[in-house]
Amino acid sequence: MLRYISQRLIAMAITLFLIISLLFFLIHSMPGSIVNDPMLPKDVQERIEAKYHLDKPLIVQYGYFLGDFLTFEFGDSLKVQPKVPVFNIIKEKLPITIQLNIMALIFTLPIGIICGIIAALKKNSMTDHGINMMVVLFISVPSFVFAALLQYMVAYKWELLPILLSTDQGMTWDKIKSMILPVLALSFGEIAVITRYLRAELCETINSDYMLLARMKGLTHMQATVRHAIRNSFIPLTNILIPMIFSILSGAIVIENIFGVPGLGSLSVNSINSLDHPLTIAVMFFYSLIGLISILIVDLSYGIIDPRIRMGGKK
Amino acid sequence: MKLPKKPFLVVLAIMMMLTFAGCTSGSGNAGQENQGSKENEGKVSSESKGTASDKPKVLRLATMAADTFNQHTSENATNSDMMEYIYGNLLELIYDEATDNIKFVGNHAIDLPTTTDHKVWTFKLKEGLKWTDGTPINAKTYEYSYKMLLDPKLANRNAFVLSSNIPVVSANKYFKGEAKWEDVGIKAKDDTTLEITLDSEMPDIDILTTFAGGGSTSPVHEKLYEGGMKPDHSGTTYGTTLEQVPSSGAYRLTEWVRDQHHAFDKNPESPLAAVYKPDRIETRVVSEVSTRVQLWEKGEIDSVTISGDQFDKYGEDPRVVYTEAEGVWGFFVNSASDSNPILKNNDFRKALYYGIDRDKITKGIFKTYKSAPYFVSSICMVGDYTEGKRYRDTEEAKLAVPPGAGYEPDKAKEFFEKAYKANGNKKITVEITYFDSQETMKRTAEVTQEIYENLFGKDKLTVKLRAMPPMSAYDAYKEGKFDLGIGSMTQNAFNPWSSMKVWRKDFPNRSNRFDNDAFEALQERTTSGDLLLKPEERLKTLGEMEKMLADYVPQIPIFQNNNAVIYQDRIHLATKGKYFPGVKFAILQADIVD
Numbered sequence: 001m002l003r004y005i006s007q008r009l010i011a012m013a014i015t016l017f018l019i020i021s022l023l024f025f026l027i028h029s030m031p032g033s034i035v036n037d038p039m040l041p042k043d044v045q046e047r048i049e050a051k052y053h054l055d056k057p058l059i060v061q062y063g064y065f066l067g068d069f070l071t072f073e074f075g076d077s078l079k080v081q082p083k084v085p086v087f088n089i090i091k092e093k094l095p096i097t098i099q100l101n102i103m104a105l106i107f108t109l110p111i112g113i114i115c116g117i118i119a120a121l122k123k124n125s126m127t128d129h130g131i132n133m134m135v136v137l138f139i140s141v142p143s144f145v146f147a148a149l150l151q152y153m154v155a156y157k158w159e160l161l162p163i164l165l166s167t168d169q170g171m172t173w174d175k176i177k178s179m180i181l182p183v184l185a186l187s188f189g190e191i192a193v194i195t196r197y198l199r200a201e202l203c204e205t206i207n208s209d210y211m212l213l214a215r216m217k218g219l220t221h222m223q224a225t226v227r228h229a230i231r232n233s234f235i236p237l238t239n240i241l242i243p244m245i246f247s248i249l250s251g252a253i254v255i256e257n258i259f260g261v262p263g264l265g266s267l268s269v270n271s272i273n274s275l276d277h278p279l280t281i282a283v284m285f286f287y288s289l290i291g292l293i294s295i296l297i298v299d300l301s302y303g304i305i306d307p308r309i310r311m312g313g314k315k
Numbered sequence: 316m317k318l319p320k321k322p323f324l325v326v327l328a329i330m331m332m333l334t335f336a337g338c339t340s341g342s343g344n345a346g347q348e349n350q351g352s353k354e355n356e357g358k359v360s361s362e363s364k365g366t367a368s369d370k371p372k373v374l375r376l377a378t379m380a381a382d383t384f385n386q387h388t389s390e391n392a393t394n395s396d397m398m399e400y401i402y403g404n405l406l407e408l409i410y411d412e413a414t415d416n417i418k419f420v421g422n423h424a425i426d427l428p429t430t431t432d433h434k435v436w437t438f439k440l441k442e443g444l445k446w447t448d449g450t451p452i453n454a455k456t457y458e459y460s461y462k463m464l465l466d467p468k469l470a471n472r473n474a475f476v477l478s479s480n481i482p483v484v485s486a487n488k489y490f491k492g493e494a495k496w497e498d499v500g501i502k503a504k505d506d507t508t509l510e511i512t513l514d515s516e517m518p519d520i521d522i523l524t525t526f527a528g529g530g531s532t533s534p535v536h537e538k539l540y541e542g543g544m545k546p547d548h549s550g551t552t553y554g555t556t557l558e559q560v561p562s563s564g565a566y567r568l569t570e571w572v573r574d575q576h577h578a579f580d581k582n583p584e585s586p587l588a589a590v591y592k593p594d595r596i597e598t599r600v601v602s603e604v605s606t607r608v609q610l611w612e613k614g615e616i617d618s619v620t621i622s623g624d625q626f627d628k629y630g631e632d633p634r635v636v637y638t639e640a641e642g643v644w645g646f647f648v649n650s651a652s653d654s655n656p657i658l659k660n661n662d663f664r665k666a667l668y669y670g671i672d673r674d675k676i677t678k679g680i681f682k683t684y685k686s687a688p689y690f691v692s693s694i695c696m697v698g699d700y701t702e703g704k705r706y707r708d709t710e711e712a713k714l715a716v717p718p719g720a721g722y723e724p725d726k727a728k729e730f731f732e733k734a735y736k737a738n739g740n741k742k743i744t745v746e747i748t749y750f751d752s753q754e755t756m757k758r759t760a761e762v763t764q765e766i767y768e769n770l771f772g773k774d775k776l777t778v779k780l781r782a783m784p785p786m787s788a789y790d791a792y793k794e795g796k797f798d799l800g801i802g803s804m805t806q807n808a809f810n811p812w813s814s815m816k817v818w819r820k821d822f823p824n825r826s827n828r829f830d831n832d833a834f835e836a837l838q839e840r841t842t843s844g845d846l847l848l849k850p851e852e853r854l855k856t857l858g859e860m861e862k863m864l865a866d867y868v869p870q871i872p873i874f875q876n877n878n879a880v881i882y883q884d885r886i887h888l889a890t891k892g893k894y895f896p897g898v899k900f901a902i903l904q905a906d907i908v909d
Contacts, residue, residue: 032786037390038817038824039805040472041479043491045823047470051549076550081573082383083543084555092573148605156609163609164599167576257602262574275786 005300012292019288020281024065027272027280028058034078034275052078065281074282079274080267086282090264094249096165097256097263101248103179104186108244112191116198121225123203131195138192144254147185151258154181164260182259186252190244197240201233235306238298246294250287371594372907374886377601377616380574385554386531387464387471395530400579400596400903402529403564405438405457405509409590410890410901416703417895419523422586423452423534423563427523433516433848438526440507446536447562447582454503460534461501467492468548473531477501480813481525482514482843515843520700524809524897529564536561565591565903574600591903611881618882618902626682629881636892636900638878639694641806643687645872646747646763646799647792651828655798657743663734664868667799670727670770671763673720673873680758683879687872688721690864694896695811697854706811711858716865721872724770731771744777748791748800751782756801759873792826799871802826808896812841812853815860818869829869834860885909 034054035045049055053064068075074086081089119131155163166178205211206229214224234241249264256265268287271279379393386398403422411418419427423444428436444452465474465486478487484500500512511522526532539559543552553559557571565585570578579596581588599616601607611619621629629635648667652658673686685693693707706712717723735743749760764778783791791797804826806814815838816822818829837856840846846853864870880900882888887906894900 031784031790035472036786036789038789038826041475042823043487044470044472044475044479047467047490048472051470080382081555082385082388083550083552151606152609156613159613163606163613163615164601165575167570167572167599169572258606260575260599260601260606262572262600266574 005296008296008299012296015292016285016288020069020285021062023281023284024062024277025058027275027277028061030272030275032275034277036275074285075278077271077276077279079276080270080279086279089267089279090282090286093262093264093267096261097250097265098248100179100182100186100261100263101250103183104190105245105248107183108187108190108194109241111187112194113198115191115195117202117225117230119195119199120202120206121221128199131199135192135196138188139196141188143185143189143252144258146188147182147255147258150181150185178259182255182261185255185258193240194237197237198233201236202229205229205232235302238301238305242298242301243291243294246290246297249290370909372592372909373595373597374593374902374905374907375616376596376598376618377607377610378577378598379602380600381571381577383554384560384568385551386529386533386535387469387473389531389554390472397568397577397579397598398529398533399564400529400566401560401562401564401568402533403444403452403585403587404526404528404530404533405440406523406527407587407590408524408527408897409587410895410898410904412889414701414703415890415893416701417898418701419527420587422527424526427519428511428526430522433518434513436511436513436522437504438509438511440509441586442507444563444586445584447567447584448536450536450538450561452534452563453506454509455506456534456537457509458501458503459537461532462496462499463535463540464531465490465499466548469550471531476525476531481511481517481521484512484514516847518848520809523700524807528897534563536563566596576600592905593903593907596903611883614883616883617886618880620878620880622681622683622879626879630682630879632881634884635879635881636888637683637894638880638899639692639894639896640876640878641692641694641808641896642803642875643690643692643806643870643872644801644803644874644876645687645870647797647802647826647870648799648868649792649795649797649828650867650869651795651830652798655745657734657738658745658798660734660737661867662730662737663743664871666727666729666731666734666771667767667871668727668865668868669717669721669723669730670767671871671873672722672724672766674722675766676759676762677874680755680762681874681876683877684874685877686720687875688719689716690861690870690872691811691814691857692806692808692875694808694894695806695814696809696896697811697857698850700809706854706857709854709858711854712861715858715861727770731775735771735775742775742777744779746779746781746798748781748783748788748797750785750788750801752784757782759801789824789826793824795828800826803876810842811857812838812860815857816842818860818864827869829864829867831863831867834863 033045033049034052035048046055053061056064076083076085077089115131115134119128122128151163155161161180162174162178164178165182166172166175168175202225206225211224211229214228215221219227253265253269255261256263268280268283270276271283378396379391381394381397382391383389383394384398384401386402389395389398405422405424406419406427407422408417408419410416421427421441423440424438425441426439428438430436438454440454440457446452461477463469464471465477467490474486474490477483478490485494485498486500488494489496489499500514502510502512504510535553539561540551540553543555543559545551557568560568560571562568562582565582565587566579567582568577569580570576577598581591581594599610601610604620604622607616607619608621608625610616621635646667648664649655649658650664657663668688673688677684677686687693689707689712691706691712693705695706696704697706697709698704747760747763750756760780764780767778768776788797788800789802792800792802804814804817817825818827819835819838820830837860841853841856846856885908886902887908888900888902889904889906890898890901892900
C-alpha cells in the first residue's frame with residue numbers, strides 16, 4: 001500500500017510539473033502586455049517589462065520561472081493585487097469560499113441522498129416522476145440563473161433576505177442570513193447530481209439476488225434498502241462525493257459576483273484577463289493539486305469502502 | 316452488515332472544523348477592521364455630538380474593487396477615486412459654488428505655486444501637517460516620495476507623471492538609472508519649501524493638475540514605505556493591507572475587505588475637512604449592474620449608473636445627471652493598408668465619415684451616449700481654467716468639424732462614388748473589428764455594417780465583421796492588421812494639445828496611420844514650443860489640428876461614452892448635476908439630507 005501511494009505521489013509530482021510547464025508557455029503566448037495602457041510612455045513600459053524579465057526570450061523566462069518554482073517561490077501578483085504574494089491572495093480568499101461551499105455541501109448531501117432513496121423506493125410513481133423533473137430542472141438550468149432568480153425574487157421583491165453577502169467578519173446572524181441564497185444557488189445542481197446517481201445505483205441494487213434474500217429473511221423493503229442496498233450503492237457514488245468535498249476549495253465565479261462574495265471564484269479569470277502570470281500559475285497550481293489529491297483519495301477509498309477491490313489489487 | 320458510521324462521522328467532524336476555521340479566520344484584516352470600525356463608531360458619534368446634526372452623514376457607493384493603495388503603482392479608476400479620499404497633496408481641485416466652476420486651492424501647500432519663468436515652481440507648505448498616525452509631513456516627505464516614485468529599481472508605472480506630464484529636470488534620466496538624485500529638479504529647500512525645476516516652460520494648468528489630488532504625486536509615508544520594501548529594493552508592499560495604508564487626506568481608510576467593501580472616515584485634522592461633507596464613505600464592491608440597480612432601488616446605495624432598460628425607466632427622472640467621457644470612440648482606419656488599398660483613398664474615408672448615422676447608434680444602442688463627429692472630447696478645456704471655457708463651445712472647434720451629428724448621406728454618396736471609380740468600379744470590401752466581450756460593441760458593428768451597405772449599395776460595398784478581445788484588437792491595430800477597428804484613446808481634459816500625440820507617427824501604441832508633418836509641427840509648438848504660453852494662438856492651433864484630422868479621417872469618430880447616473884433624493888449635488896473635469900459631480904461636496 002505504501003509503495004503504491006509513493007508511486008502515485010511521484011506520478012502526481014511529475015503531472016503537476018508538466019501541467020505548470022505547459023501552462024507557463026500557454027499563458028505567456030497570450031497577446032498583450034501587463035503594461036496595457038497605450039498612453040504610457042515607451043521607456044516606462046520597457047522598464048517595467050525588464051523588471052519582470054518580460055523583455056527576455058520565453059525560454060530564459062522559463063528558466064527564471066523554474067528556479068523559483070523549484071523553491072516554491074511563486075512571486076507576487078503583478079496586476080490583480082500588485083505586490084501581494086500570490087499564495088497570500090489565495091489564503092485570504094479561501095475562508096469565505098470554504099464557508100459557503102461547506103454549508104452548501106451540508107445542505108446538498110442529505111437532501112440529495114434522501115431524494116435519491118425516495119425516488120428509487122418509489123420508482124415509477126408520481127413521487128419518482130416529481131423528483132426526476134426536479135433533477136432535470138436543476139441539472140439543465142445553470143446555477144447562476146437560480147442565483148439571479150433567487151436574488152431578484154427572494155431578496156429584492158419579497159425582501160426576505162439580503163441582496164448581498166453581509167460584510168460582517170464574524171459568523172453573525174446577519175451573515176448567516178445573507179449566506180442562505182448563495183448556498184441555495186450552489187446546492188441545486190449538486191442535489192440533482194447526487195439524486196440522479198443514487199437513484200440509478202439503488203434501482204439496480206434493489207433488484208439483486210441478495211436483496212431478495214434479505215426480504216425472504218423477513219426484512220421490510222425499507223430495512224433491506226437501508227441496511228444492504230445503500231452501502232453498495234455508495235461505492236460508485238464515491239466517485240462524485242469525494243471530488244465534491246474537495247470542490248469546497250474552489251469558488252463559483254458568477255454566483256460570487258452576483259452576491260458580492262470575496263471568494264476564490266473570479267480569481268483565475270481576473271488573473272488571466274489581466275495577464276497576471278504569477279497569480280494565474282499559482283491559482284492553477286492550487287487547483288491542479290486539489291484535483292490530483294482528490295483523484296488519489298478516490299482511488300484509495302475504493303479499497304477502504306469495498307475490501308474486495310483492495311484484495312484484487314494485491315495479486 | 317452495518318452502515319459505515321465512523322467514516323461519516325469523521326467527514327462530518329472535518330467539515331465542521333473547516334467551517335469554524337473559515338468562520339474565525341476571515342480575511343487577514345478582519346481583526347483590525349473590526350477594531351477600526353468600533354473606533355470609528357466612537358469617533359463619529361463623538362464628533363456628531365458637537366454638531367447640530369444627529370446622525371453622521373454616510374455616503375454609500377457601489378464600486379469595483381481597489382487592488383492597491385500604492386499611488387506609485389496604481390492604475391485603475393477605482394483606486395484613483397479612493398486615493399482621492401485618503402491622500403492629500405500640495406493642491407486640491409474642488410468645485411467652487413460661488414463661481415460655479417472648478418477651483419485649485421492649497422491643501423498641504425499654503426497656496427498655489429509661484430514662478431517667475433514658468434520653469435522653476437515653488438510650493439510653500441503649511442506648518443504642522445501630519446499623517447493620521449501623527450508622523451509629520453513636510454517638504455522632505457515630498458522629496459522622499461518623488462525620489463521613490465522615480466526610483467530606477469522600483470520602476471513604478473506612474474513615474475511618467477514627473478517626466479512626461481511635466482518635464483522635471485533629469486527625472487527621466489534618474490528613472491533610467493542614468494543620473495543621480497542630486498541632479499533631479501526636485502528639492503526640499505527647507506521643511507516648508509519645495510522647489511520643482513523643469514527642463515522647459517509649462518503653463519500653470521499643467522503644474523496645478525500634476526500636484527493636485529491624491530494621485531501619484533501625493534506623499535508616501537516613509538516608515539511604512541520602507542517597512543514594506545523588499546531586500547533587493549525591487550518593490551514595496553506599501554498600500555496593500557489596511558495597516559499599510561496611511562492617511563494624509565480628508566478621509567482615512569478604516570475598513571478594507573478586498574473585493575468586498577471599503578469604509579473611509581473623515582479625518583478632522585485635514586486642511587480640507589470643512590470642504591467635504593460626508594462623515595463616512597462606505598463603498599461596496601458590486602460588479603453586477605443589475606445588482607447595483609436593485610441596491611439603489613432599495614435605498615442601500617446613493618447612486619447608480621443606468622443604461623438600457625433602466626434608462627427607459629428612469630430616463631425622464633429629474634435626478635438623472637450625465638457624465639462626460641474623456642475620449643471619443645470610433646473606428647480607427649488603417650489608412651496605410653497594403654492589403655486593402657482603398658483605405659488609402661481619402662474620398663473613401665470621407666464617405667465613411669459622412670455616411671455614418673451616429674444618432675442611430677447612440678440613441679438606438681447606448682441611449683445615453685452622445686454622437687461625436689469630432690476628435691476632441693467635449694470635456695476638454697481651453698484658455699484660463701477659471702473661465703471654464705470648453706473647447707467644443709469655441710468658434711475654432713465649430714469650424715473644424717461639420718455641425719450636428721455629422722451625418723450627410725448625399726455628401727457621403729458623392730465621396731463614395733469617387734472612391735468607387737478610383738477602385739476601377741470594382742466592389743469594395745472592408746472589415747470592421749469590434750470587441751467581443753461587449754454586446755453593445757457587437758451591435759454597433761452590426762448597425763454600422765447595415766448603415767454603410769444600405770447607403771452605398773450592397774452591390775458596391777461589403778462590410779465584414781470580426782470579433783476580437785480588446786487587448787488583441789489594440790495589438791492588431793498597432794501592427795496594422797486591420798481595416799476599421801473600434802477603439803478610443805483617453806484625453807487630458809486640461810491639456811487637449813498633449814492628447815493629440817496619439818495622432819503622431821512616433822506615438823508608440825499607434826492605432827491609426829495618420830501621417831502629417833505639419834500636424835506634428837503644430838502639436839510640438841503647442842506642447843513644448845513657442846505657442847505653449849500663448850492661449851489664443853494655442854486654441855487656434857487646436858482647431859487647425861482637429862481640422863487636419865477631419866480632412867484626413869484617421870478615425871471615424873462615432874460617440875462619446877457619456878453615462879447617465881441617478882442619485883438618491885438624500886444627495887443634493889452642489890454642482891446641480893453639472894459635470895466638471897477632475898471633480899466630476901463633486902460628490903464629496905454634496906449635501907446629504909436624511
